[in-house]
Amino acid sequence: MDCGTCESAPATPVEEVAPVSVHLTITDKARSMLSDAFGDTEGQSLLVGVLSGGCSGYMYDLQIIEGTEPDCQNLNIEGINVQVPNASSHLLDGIEIDYVDRLMGGGFRINNPNAGSTCGCGESFG
Amino acid sequence: MSFTHARDDIGVLYVRGSDATAFVDGLSTNLIPTEPGRAVQTAFTDRAAKIIAAAVVLVREEGVVLLVHRPVMQTLIDHLQPRRLGQDVALVDLSERNHVVYAIGRTTTLNIGTWETQESNTTVQLHQELQVHVIAGPPPGDEANNVEAWTAWRIQHRWPEHGVEITPNHHPFACGLEALVHDNKGCYLGQEVLTRMKSRGKTGWILMQGDVTDFPEQRLTTTHEGKALAIVRTSEVQ
Numbered sequence: 001m002d003c004g005t006c007e008s009a010p011a012t013p014v015e016e017v018a019p020v021s022v023h024l025t026i027t028d029k030a031r032s033m034l035s036d037a038f039g040d041t042e043g044q045s046l047l048v049g050v051l052s053g054g055c056s057g058y059m060y061d062l063q064i065i066e067g068t069e070p071d072c073q074n075l076n077i078e079g080i081n082v083q084v085p086n087a088s089s090h091l092l093d094g095i096e097i098d099y100v101d102r103l104m105g106g107g108f109r110i111n112n113p114n115a116g117s118t119c120g121c122g123e124s125f126g
Numbered sequence: 127m128s129f130t131h132a133r134d135d136i137g138v139l140y141v142r143g144s145d146a147t148a149f150v151d152g153l154s155t156n157l158i159p160t161e162p163g164r165a166v167q168t169a170f171t172d173r174a175a176k177i178i179a180a181a182v183v184l185v186r187e188e189g190v191v192l193l194v195h196r197p198v199m200q201t202l203i204d205h206l207q208p209r210r211l212g213q214d215v216a217l218v219d220l221s222e223r224n225h226v227v228y229a230i231g232r233t234t235t236l237n238i239g240t241w242e243t244q245e246s247n248t249t250v251q252l253h254q255e256l257q258v259h260v261i262a263g264p265p266p267g268d269e270a271n272n273v274e275a276w277t278a279w280r281i282q283h284r285w286p287e288h289g290v291e292i293t294p295n296h297h298p299f300a301c302g303l304e305a306l307v308h309d310n311k312g313c314y315l316g317q318e319v320l321t322r323m324k325s326r327g328k329t330g331w332i333l334m335q336g337d338v339t340d341f342p343e344q345r346l347t348t349t350h351e352g353k354a355l356a357i358v359r360t361s362e363v364q
Contacts, residue, residue: 001191001224001243001247001260001261001262002224002262002263006140006186006188006220007142007188009140009218009220009223010218011142011216011217012203012207012217012218012219014207014217017208049211049212050211051152051211051213052152052153052209052211052213053148053149053153053209053314053315054313054314055314055315055316055317055318056173057173058209058211071212085211086212087210087211087212088211088212091211117173119313119318120318124313126173126315
């Protein structure tokens with residue numbers, strides 16, 4: 001195999017999707033749960049991203065982080081700091097972050113108008 | 127039986143970057159090992175678990191190499207590109223820099239599921255009797271194209287071929303790729319459908335080998351000297 005040039009060979013051209021200015025909402029229940037999770041620590045944010053994979057092709061990536069991630073949009077939704085990577089902003093514009101309080105299948109849930117389908121567990125969409 | 131079979135219909139797609147292994151793992155049916163030097167086969171499926179492409183995966187330090195049927199290469203690239211989403215992944219088509227040759231029946235010291243490179247020849251031990259050689263440079267033009275011997279071997283070993291048994295109309299269970307569907311690797315595109323089929327024991331179709339006369343003619347996919355591969359309804363064989 002021609003490995004000598006593997007690392008320098010040009011990648012196939014990609015039509016990059018332009019970042020979208022994200023608008024999102026957080027339900028009262030989700031905001032309450034996030035406030036509890038943040039506690040009294042200053043400078044924490046909810047990172048809402050998307051990774052490839054999952055049953056439907058894309059899966060949500062929710063993390064509580066400190067500081068600012070590069071190449072992210074920084075939002076403040078009624079006191080909750082949210083960061084959204086530009087790379088996945090086109091998939092997240094218009095989402096609602098909810099919290100479902102039940103023993104099985106509970107937790108944070110994202111209602112996404114961009115999703116054509118969502119897998120059973122709610123972690124993945126396509 | 128020992129022979130080689132040139133595969134100018136197989137291309138080389140390099141998925142480069144620190145996230146490459148996880149990226150391919152998250153979008154295909156088999157568990158992709160992380161250790162460089164390992165090789166597996168996997169299938170990329172759509173939401174309905176229909177096959178987009180089957181591929182041989184060579185795990186490297188800097189990414190993974192996919193050996194892919196050339197007619198579906200662009201479809202696979204179009205499937206993968208929009209899912210990169212800021213991950214450290216780049217797709218590099220190395221098909222014009224390498225050519226692929228299958229070697230059947232050669233003695234080897236390689237373990238199944240591993241690969242090694244010596245000079246410009248990368249050898250993948252895919253099956254006890256099947257080595258895949260990825261050789262730098264364009265094909266010399268005089269390589270053996272032993273279709274007859276390859277077809278006979280395929281039937282004997284129930285080995286499906288892209289464009290014949292492996293098509294976008296089939297899911298992996300239907301075309302002999304059930305070994306590529308990992309039972310507990312977690313979610314990937316098409317996983318819910320495949321898991322449901324398997325847990326209910328209803329895959330609908332199955333690839334079988336036998337005599338040509340064992341199957342209805344319309345079910346035959348490959349025939350050679352009275353032997354055949356056929357994709358038949360599971361209800362027809364029970």
